Amino acid sequence: MLAAVVTFAGSLLVALLAVTLVHRVVRRIGRRSALFAGLARHAHRPALAVAALVAVQLSLGVAAHGDWRPVALHVTGIALILAGAWLLAALLVVIEDATLARIRVDVSDNRHARRVHTQITLVRRVTVVVVSVLAAAAVLMTFPAARAAGTSLLASAGVIGAIAALAAQSLLGNVFAGVQIAFSDALRLDDVVVVEGQWGRVEDITLTYVVVHLWDDRRLILPTAYFLKTPFENWTRTQSALLGTVELDLDWTVPVEELRQELRHALETSDLWDGRVCVLQVTDAVGSFVRVRALVSASDAGRLWDLRCVAREHLVAWLRARHPGALPQVRVRELPRAAATAPVPAANGSSDNRVFGESADGEERVQAFSGPEQTAPSAQPVQPR
Structure with missing residues (x-):
């Protein structure tokens, strides 16, 4: 002992x-x-x-x-x-x-x-x-x-597997969806996504659920199968740089060319702009208002959000200070016609009024969104009867 x-x-x-x-x-x-x-x-x-x-x-x-x-x-x-x-x-x-x-x-x-x-x-x-x-x-x-029980259960493994698959169909579906998400590159950690109308960042991906950290520090928890069955926006799928819009409904008397120059001045003085896109266009002119859309770019989603707010605030303040008559208003009397000698800016006078073309980024967008060139059919001679 x-x-x-x-x-x-x-x-x-x-x-x-x-x-x-x-x-x-x-x-x-x-x-x-x-x-x-x-x-x-x-x-x-x-x-x-x-x-x-x-x-x-x-x-x-x-x-x-x-x-x-x-x-x-x-x-x-x-x-x-x-x-x-x-x-x-x-x-x-x-x-x-x-x-x-x-x-x-x-x-x-x-x-x-x-x-x-x-x-x-x-x-x-x-x-x-x-x-x-x-x-x-x-x-x-x-x-x-x-061991004896395991040997006897091997004969009925098919039936047991079918019963288990039916009982855990939802769980197994989420597990397979998690593996597919991991290796399909459709969703990654830290991706910026828009799901269920909410904007946030992918914080965690497990085999059964995905945690999205929303912009206001809430957490949205979704099953992994959701991202295979439901369309969602992935803002960082290929790159983090994004385009954003700022839309204003203004009066018909708004000086578009001056507003365009002011937008560029505002972006050039901001460290949020990445220098790629600065475009201002009139996208609608129906009824009592003219809709002006400013298209801006930033290096990531957070900077883009702040840049849109900064551009919107700057344009509103500039219009109130310089052209208060261009703010939205409902007319109760007919205004006098503009003088015939008023200068009209040329359609191609500035590259800031073109989304497609006129700049390096615009030319790339033309190549990305244009279809294959169509060859015009040659004219066939008309045969005399």
């Missing part, structure tokens, strides 16, 4: 000392390596548990005698399976964290980085679930009765 106790204590002490020494070495290396730092942080406790259980199992197999030995070995084996699954899951998490640390998302063009982050995050959750399921199955297979 004394020999068994000494063997048990000695093997356990050796195992713990070995793991402690390895942990100190790994932690020292981790000062210069993110991978080893993650190992020291996540794998230390599961490694201690595995080492201790291995020492206990070896001691029981060598020095233990009696009727309690098989039960102790069985319990130790189950604990060793669970501790091994814990260690494997920790190692997978360390590898995934090290991969994520090498991919930066704090850069201007982070579309590829956000895609990889989304995929690795979902793969991490899938691997943890798979390891847990395999560990549970391994524990059950240590019981003879469970």
Whole structure:
């Protein structure tokens, strides 16, 4: 009995000392390596548990005698399976964290980085679930009765699978949708989206639901299957730069060319404008008002929102100060006709009145939205009768 106790204590002490020494070495290396730092942080406790259980199992197999030995070995084996699954899951998490640390998302063009982050995050959750399921199955297979039951259940696995699929149809649909979203590149972490009439940023993507951080700090939680069945707007699908509009209903006497020049002046003095698009057009002139639309651009959705507000406030203040008669009004008497000598701006006098053409960005938009060139059919001679 004394020999068994000494063997048990000695093997356990050796195992713990070995793991402690390895942990100190790994932690020292981790000062210069993110991978080893993650190992020291996540794998230390599961490694201690595995080492201790291995020492206990070896001691029981060598020095233990009696009727309690098989039960102790069985319990130790189950604990060793669970501790091994814990260690494997920790190692997978360390590898995934090290991969994520090498991919930066704090850069201007982070579309590829956000895609990889989304995929690795979902793969991490899938691997943890798979390891847990395999560990549970391994524990059950240590019981003879469970092995016999498993053999008999294999014959009816098809029926059980069909029943389980029907019972968990919604859950499985969301799981498959989450995997499809991760690898189809339709939605990524930090994408700016518009869903259910709400504007926000994708904060988290799980196997069953997606969390959208709305602009007013609310969270909109949607099932992953929603993004495969319902159309939604993704403002950062290919790039973060966007175009935005500012519309004003004004009087017919509004000086359009002066307003156009004032818009450009306002944008050039703002650090929110990215310098790509500055266009002002009259998009409607029906009834009592003239609708003027200003088209502006910014490097991301947040800057675009602020830039639209700044441009709108500036134009309204300029009209009130310089041309109050151009503000919306309902006439109760006929105004005198404008003088015949009033200057009329040329249609092509400024590039700020064209969305398509006249500028580098406009030429690119022409190529993007124009269809293939049509070749005019050659004239056929008329045959005399």
